Amino acid sequence: MKKRLLTGLQPSGALHLGNYFGALKPFVDLYQDYDSHLMVVDYHALTTIKDPSTLRQNTKDVIRDYLAVGVDPSEAIIFKQSDVPEHTELAWIFECLVTVPFLELAHAYKDKVAKGLEANAGLFNYPMLMAADILLYDTEVVPVGQDQKQHVEYTREAANKFNIAYGDTFSAPKEMILEGVGVIPGTDGTKMSKSYKNTIPLFGTKEEVQKAVMGIVTDSTGERPENVFSIHKLFRPESELVNLYEENKGSYKTLKEALLDDIEKLITPMREKRESITDEEIKSVLKEGAEKARARANAKMVEVRKKIGVTL
Ligand code: TYM
Numbered sequence: 001m002k003k004r005l006l007t008g009l010q011p012s013g014a015l016h017l018g019n020y021f022g023a024l025k026p027f028v029d030l031y032q033d034y035d036s037h038l039m040v041v042d043y044h045a046l047t048t049i050k051d052p053s054t055l056r057q058n059t060k061d062v063i064r065d066y067l068a069v070g071v072d073p074s075e076a077i078i079f080k081q082s083d084v085p086e087h088t089e090l091a092w093i094f095e096c097l098v099t100v101p102f103l104e105l106a107h108a109y110k111d112k113v114a115k116g117l118e119a120n121a122g123l124f125n126y127p128m129l130m131a132a133d134i135l136l137y138d139t140e141v142v143p144v145g146q147d148q149k150q151h152v153e154y155t156r157e158a159a160n161k162f163n164i165a166y167g168d169t170f171s172a173p174k175e176m177i178l179e180g181v182g183v184i185p186g187t188d189g190t191k192m193s194k195s196y197k198n199t200i201p202l203f204g205t206k207e208e209v210q211k212a213v214m215g216i217v218t219d220s221t222g223e224r225p226e227n228v229f230s231i232h233k234l235f236r237p238e239s240e241l242v243n244l245y246e247e248n249k250g251s252y253k254t255l256k257e258a259l260l261d262d263i264e265k266l267i268t269p270m271r272e273k274r275e276s277i278t279d280e281e282i283k284s285v286l287k288e289g290a291e292k293a294r295a296r297a298n299a300k301m302v303e304v305r306k307k308i309g310v311t312l
Pocket of ligand 1: 006007008009010011018019020021022023024041044129130133134142143144145146147148151181182183184185191192193
């Protein structure tokens with residue numbers, strides 16, 4: 001029996017190299033050795049996106065990205081969170097088990113409040129929806145970036161709380177954060193993130209990628225443009241880069257062009273594949289994925305509903 005693996009990405013905007021190297025590529029490299037699930041978590045994105053056509057478009061784009069980077073839908077269940085209502089159902093049950101102070105410590109909520117912004121209740125409960133995503137499928141391994149570590153810890157806690165209250169039902173999943181890709185830096189050297197506006201798009205046009213790469217902040221004190229180097233490391237072995245950077249010491253433009261070339265080499269074939277994927281194909285992948293995911297989620301929820309006392 002293969003172990004169960006699951007991950008998900010929010011359709012909250014165009015995917016970037018941080019999403020790719022931190023989560024998607026690890027998934028692609030591993031998924032055939034596991035019983036794998038890949039979601040687009042549209043209800044999570046609803047905490048920030050209020051425009052229906054944007055959500056619709058982003059969701060289709062993320063599925064298109066999944067197929068373009070090489071996930072074969074016959075070897076993984078690719079699905080949309082909102083197609084499986086058991087996710088929000090189980091999230092509610094977990095919300096009735098964990099406390100408000102516990103959720104107040106979750107990063108996404110805490111950061112928003114620290115910035116003086118008003119968080120919606122969805123953002124507050126966000127970790128319990130993620131716990132439901134993971135636990136519904138008896139997931140053992142969750143490939144994610146470092147920023148999701150706390151969420152997987154919260155997931156284990158939700159499982160634990162449920163098991164204590166109602167008896168053994170959920171096993172503890174483990175995050176898989178691969179070395180060197182846990183925190184992909186953005187163009188300013190801090191974590192690449194949509195909200196920091198420091199991203200390099202995964203499937204931008206050549207011009208968009210070029211603009212982002214040329215915008216990488218280089219500090220003129222060091223010998224080596226570290227922000228360029230640390231992104232470049234994702235594309236080529238460090239041993240090769242050391243020579244390249246030594247030969248072009250101080251010539252930031254040449255080094256950025258070299259990085260751009262390496263990015264293009266990786267992305268061009270995927271971009272071509274992406275362009276050939278039709279909306280019809282996306283719909284059919286999602287239809288099949290929803291059926292498979294619902295069958296699994298429903299079986300688990302039959303057990304959960306009995307245990308909590310809502311099945312009469
Ligand atoms: P999201 O949509 O913010 O990001 C998707 C994945 O990309 C990773 N990531 C990064 N990794 C390394 N360096 C970066 N700069 C970087 N930026 C993003 C994230 O760690 C993540 O793995 N809550 C999740 C989505 C989610 C989920 C799940 C994930 C919902 N349910 C169940 C796994 C399992 C999120 O907001 O990811």
